[in-house]
Amino acid sequence: MKHTIKMLFFAVALLSSAITMAQSTITGNVFDAEINGPLPGANILEKGTNNGTTTDFDGNFTLKTQSKSGEIVITFVGYNAITVAFNGNTNIGTKQLASDTSLDEVVIIGSGVIDLAEDRKTPVAVSTIKASEIQQKAGNWDLPEVLKSTPSIQNLKSGGFGDGQMFIRGFDQTNTAFLLNGQPINGMEDGKMYWSNWSGVMDVANAIQVQRGLGASKLAISSVGGTVNIVTKTIDRKEGGFVQQMIGNDNYTKTTAYYSTGVNEKGWSFSGLLGHWQGDGYVNNTDGEGQTYFFSVGYQPNESHSLNFLLTGAPQSHAAAGSGSIGSFIENGRKYNSWNFSGVNSTNTLNGGEYPGGRNIYHKPVANISWDWTINDKSELSTVLYGSMGRGSFAQARTSGDQVTYARGSNNNHDWFGLVTNYNSQLSETLNFNVGADVRLYNGFHFRDVREFITVDSVSNTSGYSGSYELTDSFGGVSPWDVFFNPNNDHSQRFGYDYEEQINYAGVFGQLEYSKDQLSAFFQGAISNQSHVRTEFLNTEFEGVSEESDKVNNLGYNLKAGAAYELNETHKVFVNAGYYSRQPFHDTLFQDNRGGNTLLDPESENEKITGFEAGYQFNGGRKISANLNVYHTTWDNVTKYNSNGETGDDFLSFQTLGVKQVHYGVELEVNTRPLDNVKLNGFISLGEWQFKDNATQRTFDNDGSQVGADEEIVIDGFNVGGAAQVTAGINGSYEFLPRFSIDGGWNWYNDAFSTGSLGAAPLSMPSYDTVDTGLSYKMLVGENKTNSVQFRLNVSNVFDEVYLESVNGTTAASSIESENYKGINKSNTGRFGYGRTWNTSIRFNF
Known part of the structure; x- marks a missing residue:
């Protein structure tokens, strides 16, 4: 019996020894290649088995393998996996995982x-x-x-x-x-x-x-x-995709699915995305619904050529929010919509809420073909040929008495085709040169029609600025797909206004860059011509006969130069300067849609833009980096155009010439990583944005004729409104468990001013701040732990801060305190920012 026990003990010991000898101990360290720091939570798996471990907060790991030799696979969601061979006990040293979302790793065609x-x-x-x-x-x-x-x-x-x-x-x-x-x-x-x-x-x-x-x-x-x-996205190097479901406040829901084949042995790749969203909207009566589609086909016949076809679009329909006085928002709440009425006796309301005030309906598919040609080891050519077709309408319910009759559509459609190409050559070790061209052909067409008949079968008119018409056909309803595939090409079924624009643009550009040792410098130049032709179909001298304007050609150019000096690996300074002679927009050249083809007299001249910048960059490794920038921008010789709305014979428009704005300021941005699992970043920007000198204003009547003499508009020294001139923020993230993190951000806005008519001093708006936060968790799943399920929660304006986001008005504060809100007269038009909102999602990455 004793001999039997001894033999069994010996057999067990021998077997254990054999197993031990067949195992190996693998140690190492995994770093994030981008920040050159530890990557906690990276997955280490013995290939062909379920045996694995994860790295600690310092990126270290120890894995006892089941085999003496083989391979381990190192993965982390969002990074490219690597495979390392082992034979016996091995220390693989430090291995770096490159993020497949960094710019260095993104496959960019064109x-x-x-x-x-x-x-x-x-x-x-x-x-x-x-x-x-x-x-x-x-x-x-x-x-x-x-x-x-x-x-x-x-x-x-x-x-x-x-x-x-x-x-x-x-x-x-x-x-x-x-x-x-x-x-x-x-x-x-x-x-x-x-x-x-x-x-x-x-x-x-x-x-x-x-x-x-x-x-x-x-x-x-x-x-x-x-x-x-x-x-x-264009070409993905590897096969994969995701499915995501999101929900949010006010019944928001969004479903998205994406898949890519990766590049196969013959150089082909395919990827596609489909999505659908819908929600009630934060503001009352602003429901919306839409889709997203994206398709990409890539082909790489050899190392010298890469081609890609891309098609994407986002058809959508959403109800708009009307403007209202600050007092109205205070009385009704910040979700108030001035276009939200209970009755049907308003031109802005459709019973049932389908057209509450107005509905934006649009579909703008964009397609492009990109070609990258590596000519040799010193030169390459990139070309992108693109096109888009925009079809859409702003639909509003119209009434007669207390009855809704039809939905009127204000259509803004276009066909746009273009080409951008660039040739790059490394002339020498210190000189790089590129030259290219930018061509755009644009045709816009704008008109009003009937989107949908509601309680009538036709609409007619025999007088007024719109002329006589009888409309019997409707087009598109409220669906962006119907708007796109059921266009109104019949000029007899249009009213109010009906005109087209042909805008052609052609430019060439080039850059020469010098780089040697610590010094780098560049010089850029571009010149372009932009032509404009307008064709009027409705407001013409002879009914039914279109009129075409003279062609307007505007030549523009820009020049930019800069230099940088690297003091050492940690410190770099730079300075840039530029001058633009920018062509005016089409809408500032011609009288608006009531004035036909009348060119505003005088025609707008090119705007003059002068910019100076200087900066300092500090690179303290993965622990800290900082950027300090100062800037001074002068925007001169600007023409602004506006009108006072549809008021029949009293319709007036205004052309303001010689507007000049000066913007200067300083920006500081600091990024830190005090601990391996903590990121903390902050910024502050201090700006001073003001109008300089006075401007000249001209007034035009409904026929495009000037009314009265030129008049001086006093704007010198007024602050530029619309955005806060002083902003600051702190944001950070803390990974308290592997792949489990919390993040948040605080933003502060100060020195903001109202917008309004030029010539009236803007109002100083109250400052405000908001706090946002988020929670993320990634759970590794699948046989090799290369897939993941990702959970995310976002909460914006956590503390439900009530703040004025914008004010359009210049009425000074009242002496009666109850008529003001934080120093702003309640009669001014404004909008309050959103309160607390949230969304949460679950995403399966494979």
Whole structure:
């Protein structure tokens, strides 16, 4: 018996020894390649098994393998996986995981025409938001909301879905250049941006880069305040995708699905995204609904050529919010909508609420073909050919007496085609040269028609400024798909106004960059011609006969230069200067839609923009970095145009000439990582934005004839309204468990002023601050732990701060205190910001 026990003990010991000898102990350290710091929570898995572990807060790990030799796979959601071989006990040292959402890892087709600041060694004032942050913090907001924690940027949410706007250094969106994969997307007629048409861009964005001021763009574009580059998905290196469900306040819901095949052995890749959203809207009677679609096909026949076709769009329909007095908001609450009436005896209301005040309906598909050609190791050519077709309407219910009769559509449609191409050559070790072209062909058509008959079968008129007409056909209803596929091409079924615009643009640009040792410098130049022709179909001399205006040609150009000096690896200084001669927008050249083809006399001249910037960059490694920028921008010789609305024979329009604005300020941005699992960032921007000198105003009647003599408008020394001139913020995140983090941000706005008619002193608005927070958790799932389920919660304006977001008016405070709100007369038109809002989502990444 004793011998048997001894033999069993010996056998067990021998087996244990054999097992031990077959195992290996693998140790190592995993770092984030971008910040060169530890990556806590990275997954270490023995390939072909379920045996694994995760890194600690210092990025260290120890794994006992089941086999003596083999491979381990190191993964982390949002980073590219790496595989490391082992044979026996092994210390693999430090392995770096590169984020697949960093600009270095993003596959960009048409990269030569996407002007990212990283492409040039001479710095600019820039902030970059990467896909991981966009994915977390975008929620159900538009792009401007994501950018609000960057210096000199303010986002105003406004009323309904997609109706917000953004200011950079005090300049509105018409003076900020927005680019989508190198394609200009500001309105060709007026430079405006409507975020409701781009609601899907956040779902497909790989990165968004804000270049304040002069920026790095080589195009002859209208960037006074700055440039926003939106880089979307094109080709994904590997197969994968996600499915996401989001819900939010006021019955908001959004479902999104994305899949990419990755690049196969023959060089082909396919990706697509589909999404649907709907909600009641924060403001009363501002419900909305829309879809998002995105399709991309890539082909890489060899290492020298990459081609990609992309199609994306965001058809949507949402009810708008009317303006109201501050007193009305105080009486009815900040969700008040002045277009929300209970009866049907108003021209702004449809019984049942389908057209409460007005409904924005639009569909603007965008397609482009990109081609990158690596000619040799020193030169390359990038080309993007694009096109878009916008079809949409602002629909309003019309009444007769106490009865709603029909829905009137104010249509703003366009066809837009363009080409951007850029050739880049490394002339020598120190000189880089590129040259390119930018061509745009735009046809806009604007008219009024019947969107839907409600209680009548036809609409007719025999007098008034609109002329005589009888309308018997309706077009499109309230669906953006119907609006797009059921266009009104019949001039006899249009009324009020009916005209087209042909705007053609052609420009060339170039840049020479020098870089040697610690010194870098660049010089840029661009010249362009923009032509305008307007064709009138309704307000013409002979009924039924169209009239075409003379062609107007405007030549513009810009010059930019800068230099940077790297004092050492930690400190760098730079200075940039630029001058733009910018062509006026089409809408400031011609009389408005009542005046036909009449050119405003005198025609608007080119605007003159002069900018100076200087900066200092501090790079203290992964623990701390800082950017300090100072700027001075003069926007001169500006023509502003406005009208007083539809008042029949008393319709008046105003042309203000020689407006000059001077904006200068300082910006400080600091990014820190005090602990491996803690990020803490902050910024402050101090601005002074004022009108300089007085301007001249002309008044025109309904026929486009000047009324009275020129008059001087006193604006010298007035503050520029619309955005806060002093902003600050602190934001940070704390990962208290692997892949489990909380983040938050505080933003403060001060020295904001009202907008209103030129010639009246703006009002000083009360300052305010808001706090936002979020919670994230990623759970690794799947056989190899390479998939994940991600949970996210966003809460905006956590403390439900009540604040005036904007004021349009110049009525001074009343001596009767009850007629004021925080020093602002309640009779002024204004809008309060949103209260506490939230959204939460669950996302499966595979």
